[in-house]
Amino acid sequence: MRIGELSTKTGVSVRALRYYEEQGLLAAERSESGQRHYGDKAVDRVRLIQQLYAAGISSASILEMLPCVTTGVASPQVLAKLRGHRSSVVKQIEDLQDTLRQLDSVLAGAVKSHESGVPCPPA
Amino acid sequence: MRIGELSTKTGVSVRALRYYEEQGLLAAERSESGQRHYGDKAVDRVRLIQQLYAAGISSASILEMLPCVTTGVASPQVLAKLRGHRSSVVKQIEDLQDTLRQLDSVLAGAVKSHESGVPCPPA
């Protein structure tokens, strides 16, 4: 498929896909005229990339770990990095759960006082 | 306390604290000479701000919700925003848990193949 189709299938913009290629994260065959062509696997790869980005992992780190992710093979160094990222993801989750508790306590109090008719001071 | 002490107590840079003030998130008394002075509550407030930032909430949104967070009082509009942020935080947590599963499966495979002596292809 061409880049537009990959874009609609993944929900990732064409510009972003070209950016992934720039960063070495996503390879593409080229037609004679230079247009990019992708296989079906590209869809999963793009989703994986997005997932890693969402975990706050930089493109440089993703670049390091991607071959290992796809081949299932990793050097001790990469293994250590993966473990480091794992624990950072765990910490992110814990922090967010903390934030959730904060938001919930705020919401509980706010709903109560709103029911009692007290308005919010303007920002 | 002065800004340096607040910085070391919270682990947030002096520059960031001044930035919070610029954004209206953190107020400070001023001495005759213009130096900032903070009360003890500032430590908690800074931590709260950091927590909200970590949840991907922008300074503009934090600015809107902070008075309500501190007073426990919110207008219906702010309430709706808070609920919106809450569900976005929930989604972030779910996504991260997904990522965690991915990383774990990668790690499981990688450890196995590393034990079997297969090296990682160089990045």
Next chain:
DNA sequence: TAGGAACCTGACGTTGACGTCAGAGGTAGC
């Protein structure tokens, strides 16, 4: 074969949360 949609390569713009530097003034211990 025409023409509009999709694609190409640069290259500059954007956004948020700060980093960093300069030059000047404030503070505190000895």
Next chain:
DNA sequence: GCTACCTCTGACGTCAACGTCAGGTTCCTA
């Protein structure tokens, strides 16, 4: 009062992950 650090304002720099625009080429359908 000296000195070493702390703080001030103002302003430009940074970084990542794209957005956007320009000017040109390619593809596909009628």
